[in-house]
Amino acid sequence: MKTTLQIEKPFFTVDSVLFTMQENELKVLMVKRAEPPFEGRLGLPGGFIDISIDQDTDMTARRKLMNKTGLNPNYLEQLQVISGAHRDPRGFSVTLAYYALVAHQIVKPHIASVEEARWISVNELSKFAIAFDHQHIIELALQRLQQKTLYSMIPVFCLPQKFSITQLMTVIEAIIGKPIQRKSLMRRIEASEMFDISDEKISSGGRSAHLYTLKQDADIFNFERNLGA
Amino acid sequence: MKTTLQIEKPFFTVDSVLFTMQENELKVLMVKRAEPPFEGRLGLPGGFIDISIDQDTDMTARRKLMNKTGLNPNYLEQLQVISGAHRDPRGFSVTLAYYALVAHQIVKPHIASVEEARWISVNELSKFAIAFDHQHIIELALQRLQQKTLYSMIPVFCLPQKFSITQLMTVIEAIIGKPIQRKSLMRRIEASEMFDISDEKISSGGRSAHLYTLKQDADIFNFERNLGA
DNA sequence: CCAATAGTGTCTGTGAGACAGTATGAG
DNA sequence: CTCATACTGTCTCACAGACACTATTGG
Numbered sequence: 001m002k003t004t005l006q007i008e009k010p011f012f013t014v015d016s017v018l019f020t021m022q023e024n025e026l027k028v029l030m031v032k033r034a035e036p037p038f039e040g041r042l043g044l045p046g047g048f049i050d051i052s053i054d055q056d057t058d059m060t061a062r063r064k065l066m067n068k069t070g071l072n073p074n075y076l077e078q079l080q081v082i083s084g085a086h087r088d089p090r091g092f093s094v095t096l097a098y099y100a101l102v103a104h105q106i107v108k109p110h111i112a113s114v115e116e117a118r119w120i121s122v123n124e125l126s127k128f129a130i131a132f133d134h135q136h137i138i139e140l141a142l143q144r145l146q147q148k149t150l151y152s153m154i155p156v157f158c159l160p161q162k163f164s165i166t167q168l169m170t171v172i173e174a175i176i177g178k179p180i181q182r183k184s185l186m187r188r189i190e191a192s193e194m195f196d197i198s199d200e201k202i203s204s205g206g207r208s209a210h211l212y213t214l215k216q217d218a219d220i221f222n223f224e225r226n227l228g229a
Numbered sequence: 230m231k232t233t234l235q236i237e238k239p240f241f242t243v244d245s246v247l248f249t250m251q252e253n254e255l256k257v258l259m260v261k262r263a264e265p266p267f268e269g270r271l272g273l274p275g276g277f278i279d280i281s282i283d284q285d286t287d288m289t290a291r292r293k294l295m296n297k298t299g300l301n302p303n304y305l306e307q308l309q310v311i312s313g314a315h316r317d318p319r320g321f322s323v324t325l326a327y328y329a330l331v332a333h334q335i336v337k338p339h340i341a342s343v344e345e346a347r348w349i350s351v352n353e354l355s356k357f358a359i360a361f362d363h364q365h366i367i368e369l370a371l372q373r374l375q376q377k378t379l380y381s382m383i384p385v386f387c388l389p390q391k392f393s394i395t396q397l398m399t400v401i402e403a404i405i406g407k408p409i410q411r412k413s414l415m416r417r418i419e420a421s422e423m424f425d426i427s428d429e430k431i432s433s434g435g436r437s438a439h440l441y442t443l444k445q446d447a448d449i450f451n452f453e454r455n456l457g458a
Numbered sequence: 459c460c461a462a463t464a465g466t467g468t469c470t471g472t473g474a475g476a477c478a479g480t481a482t483g484a485g
Numbered sequence: 486c487t488c489a490t491a492c493t494g495t496c497t498c499a500c501a502g503a504c505a506c507t508a509t510t511g512g
Contacts, residue, residue, distance in 0.1 A: 051321040206463025207509040435490025
């Protein structure tokens with residue numbers, strides 16, 4: 001069946017949902033589309049794979065994010081493939097969606113200069129007209145992030161290298177949308193063995209807090225029970 | 230940048246890792262490749278998306294499985310995309326891998342007739358020369374299945390509609406590779422509220438066992454703690 | 459001193475592990 | 486009856502939730 005290769009090929013793109021923590025809110029990076037379809041609307045940063053540059057799709061995702069924000073996310077993972085005949089007016093399309101996390105302060109200086117890109121709070125997304133089914137993809141990414149937050153420490157990748165327990169607690173609560181016990185979080189920091197406690201401290205109006213850092217070699221530890229259930 | 234679309238496109242294929250339970254062993258469906266590359270070797274069932282037939286990639290996976298085994302799996306979920314320049318000798322390729330589960334007895338009558346397809350025990354896979362990086366993909370699928378087995382009841386999709394607790398226990402133990410407590414499993418069957426207990430029984434040399442069925446409307450329940458940790 | 463934030467001590471609750479004990483079928 | 490397999494009772498243990506209590510900073 002040498003004919004197999006003659007079948008018409010779908011579009012194949014890679015898009016990323018990049019999250020960060022800014023002003024106690026969980027935000028997503030959106031870019032204003034410069035061309036049709038959906039010209040002028042907000043959409044996810046992404047595009048076509050370039051097999052002359054990209055070694056694999058992870059590289060494509062990172063390269064496209066670099067073009068928009070000037071940096072590599074601290075965490076990047078495949079979300080899922082979304083496909084169908086009607087999600088892109090140009091025809092059948094296949095998109096591989098990623099979700100990613102960065103510390104806000106590092107990204108801030110870059111964005112404005114590069115291109116029309118902005119951080120939008122996940123709570124305010126519904127106020128905008130979003131291109132394609134990207135609204136839905138963000139929904140999926142958020143659900144996955146929430147789930148993973150219940151049994152791992154990934155939210156640290158939204159924070160700077162040195163962070164306090166309160167900062168981590170705030171991100172987690174922003175992600176899962178409800179309060180957690182500080183005590184439980186401290187137990188997990190201990191048990192995961194992923195962090196070093198630095199001697200530096202940060203203060204914000206009361207007793208000053210210890211700062212923690214991710215160990216260099218640290219694997220992401222998965223707990224056997226969920227938080228906040 | 231209308232030039233974007235002129236970028237050379239990669240191959241895009243869909244492959245599935247179909248698991249079942251047979252003779253107390255976890256098995257994977259492999260097909261003998263009829264064409265190069267890797268002609269004559271065993272590989273995963275899959276192929277190119279046909280946008281004139283398939284509404285999305287799930288359909289592609291189901292269609293390809295139907296061609297090999299004559300049936301729809303009870304459970305089908307995306308695993309991940311694997312991509313790279315060197316995994317297919319014909320050039321840069323992108324594969325969307327699925328994993329799927331079926332009850333063995335239903336599939337049995339179909340396979341031999343359709344094509345050169347066979348069930349291989351996951352423990353004996355290393356004895357064969359497998360096409361592409363499919364060995365690796367199976368590894369990934371198994372890891373995901375193991376993880377998911379710790380906090381859900383998906384292994385039931387390897388069983389017939391009516392099944393006993395012992396059968397379910399056997400599948401789970403085959404998947405995760407270690408014994409679990411019958412008592413814990415019974416607690417989960419209760420708590421999940423996913424099953425009806427039928428009045429039928431099955432016997433195998435001792436006291437006869439109750440048979441259970443999945444409720445028609447049942448969602449897959451996710452537990453907050455892992456099993457067998 | 460007080461207010462505010464950080465961190466500890468410790469009790470309760472839940473669900474898994476372990477395993478002895480009881481029930482029910484076949485011969 | 487005995488044997489094999491199915492199921493129950495119940496204890497322990499690990500870890501999350503709750504929340505009062507102590508510690509440390511700035512004013």
